[in-house]
Amino acid sequence: METSDLLKKVRKIEIKTRGLSSQLFAGEYHSAFKGSGMAFSEVRNYTPGDEIRKIDWNVTARFNSPFIKVFEEEREMTVILLVDVSKSESFGTQKQLKREVITEICAVLSFSAIQNNDKIGLIFFSDSVEKFIPPKKGKGHILRIIRELLTFEATGKGTNIDEALKFMTNAIKKKSTAFILSDFIDRGDFNHALKITNKKHDLVALKIFDQRERELPNIGLVPMQDAESGKIRMIDTSNSSVREKYARKSSHYQQEVEEAFKKAGIDFTNINTSESYVKPLMNLFKKRESRR
Numbered sequence: 001m002e003t004s005d006l007l008k009k010v011r012k013i014e015i016k017t018r019g020l021s022s023q024l025f026a027g028e029y030h031s032a033f034k035g036s037g038m039a040f041s042e043v044r045n046y047t048p049g050d051e052i053r054k055i056d057w058n059v060t061a062r063f064n065s066p067f068i069k070v071f072e073e074e075r076e077m078t079v080i081l082l083v084d085v086s087k088s089e090s091f092g093t094q095k096q097l098k099r100e101v102i103t104e105i106c107a108v109l110s111f112s113a114i115q116n117n118d119k120i121g122l123i124f125f126s127d128s129v130e131k132f133i134p135p136k137k138g139k140g141h142i143l144r145i146i147r148e149l150l151t152f153e154a155t156g157k158g159t160n161i162d163e164a165l166k167f168m169t170n171a172i173k174k175k176s177t178a179f180i181l182s183d184f185i186d187r188g189d190f191n192h193a194l195k196i197t198n199k200k201h202d203l204v205a206l207k208i209f210d211q212r213e214r215e216l217p218n219i220g221l222v223p224m225q226d227a228e229s230g231k232i233r234m235i236d237t238s239n240s241s242v243r244e245k246y247a248r249k250s251s252h253y254q255q256e257v258e259e260a261f262k263k264a265g266i267d268f269t270n271i272n273t274s275e276s277y278v279k280p281l282m283n284l285f286k287k288r289e290s291r292r
Helices: 003-032 057-063 098-115 139-151 161-171 191-200 240-264 278-290
Strands: 038-045 067-073 078-084 119-125 129-136 177-182 202-209 221-225 232-236 267-272
Touching: 003 098, 003 139, 003 278, 057 067, 078 098, 078 129, 078 161, 098 119, 098 139, 098 177, 098 202, 119 139, 119 161, 129 139, 129 161, 161 177, 161 191, 191 202, 191 240, 202 240, 232 240, 240 267, 267 278
Parallel strands: 078 119, 078 177, 177 202, 202 267
Antiparallel strands: 038 067, 119 129, 221 232
């Protein structure tokens, strides 16, 4: 991609996603993702009903009158984007490829983060961890992340969510909010890693899918290639039993993945490439806000 074309794409995504972040997501993000822990703010006079354990004994002794410590929630967070860059993310039959949708969502989350004075980092993964950009603040850092999302080419084809989560758990020591953006088409078992990661961090799953991964159209005999394995099979889509079996298998896998999220206590949402991601993200944010 030529530099001029890349800059135009970065600018286009910045304009769209920064606007969404400012107009729609700023308040919801702020409420749904709070900082980890409490920070000392000030002292004030003790009033009946205040907790004894909050008394500041040094100030109390100095003024011979009881004072308590007032704490407020630490607003600054570290946000990590775990982005699936396996070959299956290059699939899309509707409005956008899955990877294009992921890029826009990452940009929205990034601009929401810097508006909230949060650091943001990025982990690209396929069947291995491909790249790690440590968390930082600032618009320049966000634009770097968008450029990487637009241009990064993975060396691996498959998907290993387990390895990506283990890497993040080891690399990020401070409790963070982590968004994992993937189609979750993974032949391995990542259930245990989800639980472990969510105990240390606040993990949120954004499952990106294309409608043709859930149902087949009736268009006759079609060659289909598995993007990750490279295998090609001829599928007779005019056969109703073939279409029904495909839909059942897809639905079963969808239920398995969602059950894994629920068992790990992870908030999640499904995002269709043929629809706007605004509503599912807003619903996710509001759901989290209502529990606080």
